[in-house]
Amino acid sequence: MFTIKQLSKQEIISIIKKAINIKQNNSKLINNNSIANIFIEPSTRTKISFEKAERELGMDVYNLDYDSSSLNKKESLYDTVCTLKSYGINNFIIRSNESEYWKNLLTINDIKIINAGDGSKNHPTQALLDAMTIYEQFKSLDNLTILISGDIVNSRVYHSFIQLMSNFNSKLIVSAPKELQKNDLKIKYVNFSEKLPIADVIIMLRIQHERHKNKYTQQNYNKKYGINNTNIKNMKKNAIVMHPGPINREIEIANDVSYDDPKIKILEQVKNGLYIRKVLLESL
Ligand code: CP
Numbered sequence: 001m002f003t004i005k006q007l008s009k010q011e012i013i014s015i016i017k018k019a020i021n022i023k024q025n026n027s028k029l030i031n032n033n034s035i036a037n038i039f040i041e042p043s044t045r046t047k048i049s050f051e052k053a054e055r056e057l058g059m060d061v062y063n064l065d066y067d068s069s070s071l072n073k074k075e076s077l078y079d080t081v082c083t084l085k086s087y088g089i090n091n092f093i094i095r096s097n098e099s100e101y102w103k104n105l106l107t108i109n110d111i112k113i114i115n116a117g118d119g120s121k122n123h124p125t126q127a128l129l130d131a132m133t134i135y136e137q138f139k140s141l142d143n144l145t146i147l148i149s150g151d152i153v154n155s156r157v158y159h160s161f162i163q164l165m166s167n168f169n170s171k172l173i174v175s176a177p178k179e180l181q182k183n184d185l186k187i188k189y190v191n192f193s194e195k196l197p198i199a200d201v202i203i204m205l206r207i208q209h210e211r212h213k214n215k216y217t218q219q220n221y222n223k224k225y226g227i228n229n230t231n232i233k234n235m236k237k238n239a240i241v242m243h244p245g246p247i248n249r250e251i252e253i254a255n256d257v258s259y260d261d262p263k264i265k266i267l268e269q270v271k272n273g274l275y276i277r278k279v280l281l282e283s284l
Contacts, residue, residue, distance in 0.1 A: 041097045120155065141165070150180065150205025204253060
């Protein structure tokens with residue numbers, strides 16, 4: 001069909017009556033198995049692992065991203081979710097660059113949301129997969145020294161991880177250049193190179209270039225705050241390096257650091273994302 005002119009009056013009424021018939025026989029429109037992945041911000045790991053987990057669980061999956069949806073025509077997230085709910089979709093995986101976007105969606109009845117990252121505030125599934133990666137290595141989340149280095153001020157990964165770790169008895173120490181530090185007197189910043197040899201876990205945080213007003217550059221960042229094949233030798237025997245990804249190579253992690261190094265658990269984190277997200281989807 002190209003134009004309405006192709007339809008006769010009888011055909012129009014016939015189509016409308018058939019649609020009403022389907023609507024009346026389709027009273028259970030809401031399908032708990034339907035899920036929409038709404039990614040307003042770019043993602044590789046979170047998006048693909050959620051989608052793979054959903055498909056492996058036999059869910060009915062719909063993907064919506066910013067560029068190809070009416071979000072790009074300034075439709076709000078609230079209106080987008082209400083629209084998809086009208087099609088019977090009531091489970092949502094949502095990532096947005098707006099911190100706590102989900103607060104605007106709490107009034108929509110009968111939907112479930114898993115937050116796939118909001119602005120610089122929360123990334124709960126990342127925190128869980130990070131904790132799983134540490135737990136696999138040490139069989140515990142207690143009695144560890146965890147050194148976190150990077151873009152503390154903009155990192156939702158940091159924010160969610162410290163919330164998660166507040167349930168356990170480990171020591172968290174933080175390192176960052178002044179301009180990437182959070183304005184929080186409770187955080188005592190340490191010298192990365194000095195603390196590297198005593199840490200069990202080293203978490204590198206990505207410089208969030210997209211959240212910086214001015215282009216962020218710092219000479220010798222990797223030497224002072226990052227991991228390379230020289231300083232990796234100073235780590236404890238069982239210590240591990242993590243990074244939520246995506247990596248800025250030569251900044252947080254030098255090019256010469258290989259995924260094959262047994263201390264580098266970055267691809268293990270990626271893998272664990274699939275399993276953590278599957279568990280969360282099963283609980284919807
Ligand atoms: N760690 C993380 O959230 O990666 P993506 O942005 O690729 O999903």
